[in-house]
Amino acid sequence: MKPIYLDHAAGTVIHPEVQEIISQEIIGNPSSIHDAGLKAKELLEKSREKVKNIINAQKPSEIIFTASGTESINLAIQGIARANTRKGNHIITSKIEHDAVLETCRYLEKEEGFTVTYLNVDTDGFVNPLDVEKAITSKTILITIMYANNEIGTIQDIAAIGKIARKNNIYFHTDACQAGSILDIDVTTLNVDLMTLNGNKISGPSGVGLLYIKDGVTIHPLLHGGKQEFGLRSGTENVAAIAGFAKALQLAQLEKETENQRLEKLQQKLISGLIKKIPGCSLNGHSKKRLPQNVNMTFPGVDAEQVIRHLNQESIYVSSGSACTARSVKLSHVLEAMGIVTTGAIRFTVGRETKEDDVDAVLQILPPIIQTLREVSQIVI
Amino acid sequence: MKPIYLDHAAGTVIHPEVQEIISQEIIGNPSSIHDAGLKAKELLEKSREKVKNIINAQKPSEIIFTASGTESINLAIQGIARANTRKGNHIITSKIEHDAVLETCRYLEKEEGFTVTYLNVDTDGFVNPLDVEKAITSKTILITIMYANNEIGTIQDIAAIGKIARKNNIYFHTDACQAGSILDIDVTTLNVDLMTLNGNKISGPSGVGLLYIKDGVTIHPLLHGGKQEFGLRSGTENVAAIAGFAKALQLAQLEKETENQRLEKLQQKLISGLIKKIPGCSLNGHSKKRLPQNVNMTFPGVDAEQVIRHLNQESIYVSSGSACTARSVKLSHVLEAMGIVTTGAIRFTVGRETKEDDVDAVLQILPPIIQTLREVSQIVI
Numbered sequence: 001m002k003p004i005y006l007d008h009a010a011g012t013v014i015h016p017e018v019q020e021i022i023s024q025e026i027i028g029n030p031s032s033i034h035d036a037g038l039k040a041k042e043l044l045e046k047s048r049e050k051v052k053n054i055i056n057a058q059k060p061s062e063i064i065f066t067a068s069g070t071e072s073i074n075l076a077i078q079g080i081a082r083a084n085t086r087k088g089n090h091i092i093t094s095k096i097e098h099d100a101v102l103e104t105c106r107y108l109e110k111e112e113g114f115t116v117t118y119l120n121v122d123t124d125g126f127v128n129p130l131d132v133e134k135a136i137t138s139k140t141i142l143i144t145i146m147y148a149n150n151e152i153g154t155i156q157d158i159a160a161i162g163k164i165a166r167k168n169n170i171y172f173h174t175d176a177c178q179a180g181s182i183l184d185i186d187v188t189t190l191n192v193d194l195m196t197l198n199g200n201k202i203s204g205p206s207g208v209g210l211l212y213i214k215d216g217v218t219i220h221p222l223l224h225g226g227k228q229e230f231g232l233r234s235g236t237e238n239v240a241a242i243a244g245f246a247k248a249l250q251l252a253q254l255e256k257e258t259e260n261q262r263l264e265k266l267q268q269k270l271i272s273g274l275i276k277k278i279p280g281c282s283l284n285g286h287s288k289k290r291l292p293q294n295v296n297m298t299f300p301g302v303d304a305e306q307v308i309r310h311l312n313q314e315s316i317y318v319s320s321g322s323a324c325t326a327r328s329v330k331l332s333h334v335l336e337a338m339g340i341v342t343t344g345a346i347r348f349t350v351g352r353e354t355k356e357d358d359v360d361a362v363l364q365i366l367p368p369i370i371q372t373l374r375e376v377s378q379i380v381i
Numbered sequence: 382m383k384p385i386y387l388d389h390a391a392g393t394v395i396h397p398e399v400q401e402i403i404s405q406e407i408i409g410n411p412s413s414i415h416d417a418g419l420k421a422k423e424l425l426e427k428s429r430e431k432v433k434n435i436i437n438a439q440k441p442s443e444i445i446f447t448a449s450g451t452e453s454i455n456l457a458i459q460g461i462a463r464a465n466t467r468k469g470n471h472i473i474t475s476k477i478e479h480d481a482v483l484e485t486c487r488y489l490e491k492e493e494g495f496t497v498t499y500l501n502v503d504t505d506g507f508v509n510p511l512d513v514e515k516a517i518t519s520k521t522i523l524i525t526i527m528y529a530n531n532e533i534g535t536i537q538d539i540a541a542i543g544k545i546a547r548k549n550n551i552y553f554h555t556d557a558c559q560a561g562s563i564l565d566i567d568v569t570t571l572n573v574d575l576m577t578l579n580g581n582k583i584s585g586p587s588g589v590g591l592l593y594i595k596d597g598v599t600i601h602p603l604l605h606g607g608k609q610e611f612g613l614r615s616g617t618e619n620v621a622a623i624a625g626f627a628k629a630l631q632l633a634q635l636e637k638e639t640e641n642q643r644l645e646k647l648q649q650k651l652i653s654g655l656i657k658k659i660p661g662c663s664l665n666g667h668s669k670k671r672l673p674q675n676v677n678m679t680f681p682g683v684d685a686e687q688v689i690r691h692l693n694q695e696s697i698y699v700s701s702g703s704a705c706t707a708r709s710v711k712l713s714h715v716l717e718a719m720g721i722v723t724t725g726a727i728r729f730t731v732g733r734e735t736k737e738d739d740v741d742a743v744l745q746i747l748p749p750i751i752q753t754l755r756e757v758s759q760i761v762i
Contacts, residue, residue, distance in 0.1 A: 005417060010410040011617065023404045026587075029391040033689055034698035036386060067448030067588060070606040070616035082492065100606030100615060107605050111463065200617060206407075207448060207588045207619030222603060224488050225451040225481030234481060235451035236392065236581060238588030308414055317415035 008351030152285030153294025162191025204248025389732030469520030533666030534675025543572025585629025
């Protein structure tokens with residue numbers, strides 16, 4: 001049986017048109033002034049222009065290519081923090097951010113004298129924009145709230161939070177990695193000063209991401225050297241990956257309306273099927289304001305890791321919580337923040353190549369697995 | 382005419398066997414516990430093991446994959462500096478390092494209270510190990526000296542400097558990016574605590590590098606998040622690029638003896654041919670203790686940028702100084718440190734696919750270009 005990959009929030013399958021682009025031979029270093037270098041430079045700048053138009057940035061120089069979403073987030077948070085110490089030392093974020101945000105904030109607290117407010121979320125995983133406003137102090141220099149959550153798919157009201165940030169003259173960053181292929185990512189309507197996107201979440205290549213930095217924002221680079229990327233990210237540009245990333249973003253944004261409808265159908269079928277067939281299970285996160293690719297369910301009385309392993313034996317790949325910390329299976333900090341204490345939460349994320357048959361297979365294979373696991377541990381739901 | 386690419390120090394052509402590896406489809410995120418994730422994780426760890434054996438490291442956890450040589454260098458310098466503030470705040474480096482080293486040092490001086498000694502070099506571009514020893518103070522926490530220079534190919538006595546560092550209980554880092562395919566890179570005989578390598582200088586992929594960090598070295602990560610790479614470099618691992626990088630390193634190290642002999646013949650032919658045919662030109666850097674791929678010549682009475690453009694019209698690609706800053710054509714900080722003040726220095730770097738015909742072409746095409754440029758500006762040599 002062909003494996004059924006339902007872990008698209010951890011990493012997508014590269015789009016064939018993107019694969020073609022990233023496999024091309026690029027010999028020149030974009031910094032060289034001969035034709036080989038110029039050719040590489042041209043492809044780089046064409047890609048930047050493409051991204052600029054998609055996210056409705058004002059200038060190409062607002063797009064800084066990085067090697068990952070994590071690097072982009074670190075650049076945003078460390079870069080803003082260190083460049084604005086005269087203004088203040090306070091950062092506002094939420095308890096359900098990706099570890100790239102949380103761990104960067106913790107580092108700045110521990111090592112560099114910053115203070116961080118980690119906002120609570122409600123039981124559906126929403127940050128209340130009023131809570132953001134209340135947390136602002138005269139020392140606040142940055143608000144960073146993710147656009148859509150990687151574990152539960154909850155979509156935050158970024159535009160509203162951005163409005164508050166702007167009113168208070170505080171920089172606002174959003175981690176939009178999970179939103180890049182699904183939601184509108186217009187930086188103007190979102191009211192963001194900084195936005196993170198990456199390749200491997202949108203059917204693009206691994207090893208590439210970007211940080212949108214609104215013109216005029218004061219930020220320090222993380223990586224120093226040859227002053228590539230307008231002096232904000234030194235290192236030879238990974239041109240093929242960048243070109244593939246721009247193409248993936250373009251394809252995803254073009255296809256997103258029809259694709260989202262298709263994903264939502266798969267999502268709804270999976271949710272209703274699981275609820276119907278597996279007693280006691282419940283959806284984590286909001287039923288509607290969530291990414292159409294995401295299904296996160298609690299199955300009481302079972303251990304997520306065992307479920308994943310049993311599904312794996314049937315060549316069905318799912319995850320528990322975020323892949324980036326999945327090797328140390330632990331309680332999800334996202335579910336915990338929502339007040340959900342369980343070790344039985346499974347994340348299914350459908351994607352571009354997921355078919356209805358795949359959902360049918362899960363609905364056929366998973367219920368007896370859950371039943372058996374419950375029987376073994378003599379749990380009755 | 383097929384272009385003649387003589388800018389291998391700026392970026393190499395990917396080896397066909399490596400291209401095959403980096404073009405493979407890798408779907409899983411190495412942090413996921415299903416089979417797709419495990420497969421990615423296995424390839425990642427096999428690559429790490431391969432590199433470990435090539436550089437004679439003691440443990441796989443001493444190899445931290447990054448997205449570039451620049452990131453590796455920044456991790457080494459910023460990471461050691463910030464983690465060892467209790468021991469001291471002094472760094473020793475040389476005036477001929479890559480900008481990734483120099484700019485990182487300048488940042489730490491300007492923003493974080495570190496002091497840096499930039500050692501002079503002699504007229505051939507050598508750092509005197511005795512100068513390193515003399516520069517050590519009770520506050521010195523790091524010595525960073527490059528293995529082989531990217532502009533003039535000079536090979537430093539890394540083992541001797543490492544011995545001094547060890548004797549004084551100071552961490553020693555070397556940027557070995559230009560040496561990866563050509564020299565021995567055994568971290569034990571080199572006496573290094575940290576070593577930087579990257580992919581695109583050794584016929585490997587762009588967007589990947591590594592930092593060797595000797596077990597027990599105290600260092601802070603630059604990128605925080607999912608704690609990949611033993612907690613020292615968060616972000617989803619770029620598995621295909623890493624596997625390609627490991628393969629490129631293996632191939633280069635296997636082939637290096639015969640390949641170096643071949644490159645040296647090309648190098649010597651180019652040097653002696655240029656000296657014979659172009660009056661007044663002279664080799665920059667040591668005539669023997671230099672990378673066999675590198676020819677850096679001063680052509681008095683001409684401007685390097687014009688020479689590059691004229692050669693470019695003949696589809697011959699060369700550079701002046703380091704590509705990473707080549708877009709802003711300026712005096713080379715390396716040549717300046719050697720006491721050579723010229724705007725007429727050209728770097729030719731041969732590589733794996735360079736043939737004797739290519740050198741013949743340069744020897745035929747370049748002399749009349751130089752002559753014409755000199756005539757135009759009425760310079761007689």
